[in-house]
Amino acid sequence: MQSCSVHHCVLFLLTLTLTTAGVSAAVCSTTVKLHQPVTLSCEHKCSGLVKWSLFYNRDVVLARCNQTSCSSQEGFTISHDQYKKGDLSLTITKADYSLRDTYSCECWFSEISTVRLSIETMFSSVQKSYGEDLKLDVYVPEPVEVIYRGRDSADGVQICTVTQCSLQCKSEYTPRTSLNHTEITLRDVTLSDSGTYTIRDTENSEDISVYTLSVTDDRVPWWGIVLIVLLVVSLLLALIGFIQYRKNARYRVFIKVSKQLGNVNKLVQQAERSVNAPEALQKAEEAMKDLEKSYRENAKYSEQITLFCAAKRAQLKLYSTGEKEQLLLTDRGEMMKKMEKVMKSFQQLSGDGSGPLQVTNCDSVTETARHLAEIEQWCREKRAELNNLTQQQRGGEPEGTSDDLSEVEQWEMISV
Structure with a gap:
């Protein structure tokens, strides 16, 4: 940003010991962002030699023009076509802190324009979590200081200085700070470190950069x-x-x-x-x-x-359907017939029961024994049949014999 008005320029009376008479020139201040191009203004109709040099060291010539051509050092440009029109401005292609200086524009031996080049202060907003590191860039080789101003403080306090590549800090910051080339590191930031950190060029009294730090505590409390x-x-x-x-x-x-x-x-x-x-x-x-x-x-x-x-x-x-009942009735009838036959045989063997047993009728005794054996066998078979039938009908669950089976057992006991 260039400024060369009544409000931004300072009028100096420069007395030059030259072969020509002394002239008056205004020193203008031009500010530019870091690493951006900038043009130093100088307008004058000059038919002779035009020269741009450092104001405090005229032997360092940065660019020159005459009626035939223009030449310049690396990083600087001047236009011959503009020179013919009376525009003698010098352009710096990439401004940095090493180019901060006062520049002089001369036509022949007369001072036409004097421009002071400054680099615009950089502002950064930094968000850090509890325990992280804050890095501050130091872009200038000159001595600088670090000024800290807390959120609740009106004035800043110097906490560190850098001189000849040496870092010196206050006692409470010394264990947590270090310098690596052009970078200052503040380790393990806490909530109390929140605030602004200004890097100031002490030789030129210029603020190089301002960091606004905000620390958040992401730790889980007890x-x-x-x-x-x-x-x-x-x-x-x-x-x-x-x-x-x-x-x-x-x-x-x-x-x-x-x-x-x-x-x-x-x-x-x-x-x-x-x-x-x-x-x-x-x-x-x-x-x-x-x-x-x-x-x-x-x-x-x-x-x-x-x-x-x-x-x-x-x-x-x-x-x-009455199948089981019918089966039991049928078997019961057959059993009753056999039991009547057995009882009749017993009566025949014993006679009228008043005298001794008649043993002469061997055939009758044999027949009676055979009937008893048949009844016993028949009872065992019927018990097995009824048990199997009950298990099949009740899903294989073991159950006691029915009332009919108990009656059969009673008949068997009588027979024995």
């Missing part, structure tokens, strides 16, 4: 750790409780199903004992339908309930 632990424990307890609830729920369902199956089985048994009671059969059938309906959508128990009800219906069908 109460936060306790809260997290409690939360984790609560989640674990809730998970364990949920798992236990699911187990208990499955157990409750199992108990419920078992009771329902037992109730149906009880109704079926009642129907078996009341073959001629249609109400008992209907009641058992309704109980099985309700059971199937309740677990129709249950993937775990649906198939088992269906098979159970099918077996119970088959069992009811067998009893409802």
Whole structure:
């Protein structure tokens, strides 16, 4: 940014010991961003030699022009076409701190323009977490100082200086600071380090850069750790409780199903004992339908309930047709006939019972023994048949013998 107005220029009376008469020149200040191009203004219609040099060292010539051509050092440019039009401005292609100086524009031996070049102060906003490092760039070789101003402070305080590549800091900062080439490092920043850090060129009294530091504490406080632990424990307890609830729920369902199956089985048994009671059969059938309906959508128990009800219906069908009763009646009739025959044989052997046993009738005794053996064998077979029939009809469940079987056993005892 260039400024050469009444408000930004300083008028100096320069008395030059030259072959020409002394002239007056205004010193203008031009500010530019670091590493950006800048033009130093000088306007004058000059028909002779034009020269740009350092104001305090005229032997250092940066550029020159005459009627035929222009020449310049590396990093500087001047236009011959503009020279012909009276524009003698000098352009610096890439400004840095080493080029901060006062420059002089001359036509022949007369001072036309004097320009002071400055580099614009750089401002940076830095966000750091607790414990990170802050790095401050020192761009100038001249002695500098680091000035810190806290957020709640009105004035800054010098905390470090850099002189001849040596870093000197206040005692509280010395263990945490270091210098590496042109970079100062402040290690392990804390919340109290928040504020502004100004790098100032002490030789030229210019602020090189200003860093605004904001430190955030991302650490979890002790109460936060306790809260997290409690939360984790609560989640674990809730998970364990949920798992236990699911187990208990499955157990409750199992108990419920078992009771329902037992109730149906009880109704079926009642129907078996009341073959001629249609109400008992209907009641058992309704109980099985309700059971199937309740677990129709249950993937775990649906198939088992269906098979159970099918077996119970088959069992009811067998009893409802009277097949078992008819079988028992038929076998009972045959048994009664054989028992009457045995009793008759006994009466024949014993006569009228008042005298000794008649042993002359050997054929009758043999026949009686044979009948007794047949009755014993017949009883064993019927017990086995009835036991097998009961197990098949009740799904293989072992049960006691029926009332009919007890009657057969009584007949056997009588025969023996």
